[in-house]
Amino acid sequence: MKNINRILLGVLVLFAFSGCESYLDEPKPTDSLTSDAIYSSTEGVDAYLSGIYRNMRAQYEYSTDVATTDVGGIYSMYFARAVKGKDLIQNSWYNFDYENDNREPTYRRTRVTWQFLFDLVNHANTLIQGVTNGTLSDADKAIYIAHGKALRAYFYFQLALEYQLSYAVDPSAPAPPLYDQVEYEAKGMSTLAELYTLIVQDINDAIADLPEDRLNKSYINKSVAYGLKARILMAMNKDWDQVEAAANAAYGGDPDAALYASEYGAGFDDINASEWMWGMDQQADQSNYYYVAPHAFTDHFADAYFGTYIDENFVANFSGTDVRSLFFNIYGGESGDWWEFVTSKFVFSFSADIPIMRTPEMILMEAEAMYHQGRETEAHDLLFTLQSDRDPYAVQSSATGTALLEEILLERRKEMYGELGVEWFDAKRLQRGIVRGANHRVVLTLDPNDKRFFLKIPQTEIDANPNIDASVNDGR
Known part of the structure; x- marks a missing residue:
């Protein structure tokens, strides 16, 4: 049996992030802390959360042999x-x-985009699970879980955009696998309808519990979550009354x-x-x-x-x-x-x-x-x-x-x-x-719903996931 892709493995330890946001003097991200230490204090969770944001902007793939300037x-x-x-x-x-x-299965853009985003999904799931099972107060838990759900919604939204046509074309179209918790087993493809159901639920949950205050603008707060909701529903080409309300709430209503x-x-x-x-x-x-x-x-x-x-x-x-x-x-x-x-x-x-x-x-x-x-x-x-x-x-x-x-x-x-x-x-x-x-x-000309608007499923996922085979790219 194929082994699950390493990026989907959930581990309840703090990943060895390459650094944290400089405005957080303490704690620093480290791989030496146990999950108990991380999720028993707001400082520990802040360090983990900081690491996720750091990974979002860090150079994801680097090689001394192959130029990777375009895959940050x-x-x-x-x-x-x-x-x-x-x-x-x-x-x-x-x-x-x-x-x-x-967009071909073996190309770097296709592979790195998939791995990068699923890596971040896994971090968000790890954060949500760790906080849920940790010893923080209920009030702190609600805020950190909201952070995790906002991030997961954002990462899955990018996957939906990159690996399938518009939701309005066919909600039943195959979409990337759906992992809504730390998983140890690979899953097959989902549908856009299933994926967007999770995305919308996550962002609504995040809006409910996120505060406006934050460490700085690197972090998602309630206003940003409203903005993400407006983008998500706009991409689905539906619920325009909710798009209007979310966008208005995001910028404050006074243009x-x-x-x-x-x-x-x-x-x-x-x-x-x-x-x-x-x-x-x-x-x-x-x-x-x-x-x-x-x-x-x-x-x-x-x-x-x-x-x-x-x-x-x-x-x-x-x-x-x-x-x-x-x-x-x-x-x-x-x-x-x-x-x-x-x-x-x-x-x-x-x-x-x-x-x-x-x-x-x-x-x-x-x-x-x-x-x-x-x-x-x-x-x-x-x-x-x-x-x-x-x-x-x-x-x-x-x-x-x-x-x-x-x-x-x-x-x-x-x-x-x-x-x-x-x-x-x-x-x-x-x-x-x-x-x-x-x-x-x-x-060049891209026709409406041109296949070049989305990427094929990467060969690395096909090779690693027993529930996805090469036929996934038929017709793509």
């Missing part, structure tokens, strides 16, 4: 999505993702107070920026150096890779007075040249923080949710609140119907390009295609 933490998964669309043009690292040709246009051009490298709700706090002594995306790839003014360029058709959507218009022609490219424009949105340094969630995304999700509920005037007004914050000379459009939806979707791309792969996410959930212009270095 959560940031590399997001940047791979970002370059699959038409707004960015890639010319160093992530090239196979840019070509939308990085004017949630937007700080003056900070937009500051380099997207500081987790303390007012609009940042959740991010990865990278410290100089725990730096990922040149691995970190998007900064190391998009910044053409620092000593980095100079690898990412901006599509001229995308640039044309920005007015000269928009604070987000951070595009430059520094290489003398002409119209039609893929190297014509670069952006200064992301400033690279070894301590550059990485955004995961910001308030403008929540505002735009709320606006789209209003649109889908037939409240176009409210959606239009909320959209213009953001547009006029970004551009003091903005003029509200008269768009209605599908034209208004297109305007909202374009604003999402303009607001979050390079951050989360928002163009890819929207095309996938709404079953739209992506068509690149002739100026791209690699010209």
Whole structure:
């Protein structure tokens, strides 16, 4: 019988994390503590939780023989999505993702994404089980279990996005195995319906028990959990009233107070920026150096890779007075040249923080949710609140119907390009295609529900899991 993949083994010891968030002076993550020591104090659980967050942003795979710059933490998964669309043009690292040709069972992207996320799922399950069986107070247990469930929802949400088409296409479609507790036996594939049932339940449970206060913005709190719920339901293309309510709760409901246009051009490298709700706090002594995306790839003014360029058709959507218009022609490219424009949105340094969630995304999700509920005037007004914050000379459009939806979707791309792969996410959930212009270095068309929107199941899982065989990739 095949052995279960090592990443699915649950162990009630503190993993040998490579470090913890620097703002936690004590305790430090260590592999020398017993599970009793970990789960008998809030300090011990904080150290374990800190280790999970550290692993989310650490370089997941490193080799002295093979370059692994494109397989870091959560940031590399997001940047791979970002370059699959038409707004960015890639010319160093992530090239196979840019070509939308990085999905075969033996490929590194397919294998590492699976192992990385299941490794984190296992950590979340270990946290939940350890706290449940530990000796903390009931009040502390509720908070830490909520942290574990929020993280598990987030990790499984990424797996659902990466390894299957949109939920709206077919909820019964095969999805990654479902482990809702520490497991010692491998499981077969689940369905998207089963997986999203767990994801939604987890995030609702997390919202109920998470507080607003937290150690810093590296951690999920109640507001971030609301934001995750809005993303999850949006991906399912359902329950738009709940998307609206969750997004509104996430940013606080006052768009004017949630937007700080003056900070937009500051380099997207500081987790303390007012609009940042959740991010990865990278410290100089725990730096990922040149691995970190998007900064190391998009910044053409620092000593980095100079690898990412901006599509001229995308640039044309920005007015000269928009604070987000951070595009430059520094290489003398002409119209039609893929190297014509670069952006200064992301400033690279070894301590550059990485955004995961910001308030403008929540505002735009709320606006789209209003649109889908037939409240176009409210959606239009909320959209213009953001547009006029970004551009003091903005003029509200008269768009209605599908034209208004297109305007909202374009604003999402303009607001979050390079951050989360928002163009890819929207095309996938709404079953739209992506068509690149002739100026791209690699010209291609992704049809709606194109198989290139998801990855195949990795060969390592097929080899290790007796409940999954090579037929799992038939038709994928």
